[in-house]
Amino acid sequence: MLDYFCETCHKRRRDSQNWILGLAAESSGTQIERREITILPAWNDARAVHPLAVHFCSDRCREKYTKWLFSYQIAS
DSSP: OOOOBOTTTOOBOOTTOOOEEEEEEEEEOSSOEEEEEEEOSSOOHHHHTSTTEEEESSHHHHHHHHHHHTTSOOOO
């Protein structure tokens, strides 16, 4: 059994809890920097283990993470 932790507050997910699942990515090219996060419509165990998966216990934590993700600079 895998344990999932909120990206923002680090709370551990229990099986009965309805959490938010997303996929986050960033890329840095020679002339463009790009970040994206896709929030999935429902929790999916198969996608929750994806290397780019992000897990949130609440919409508030998702919002904090999103603000953080889009506020820092990609290292050149």
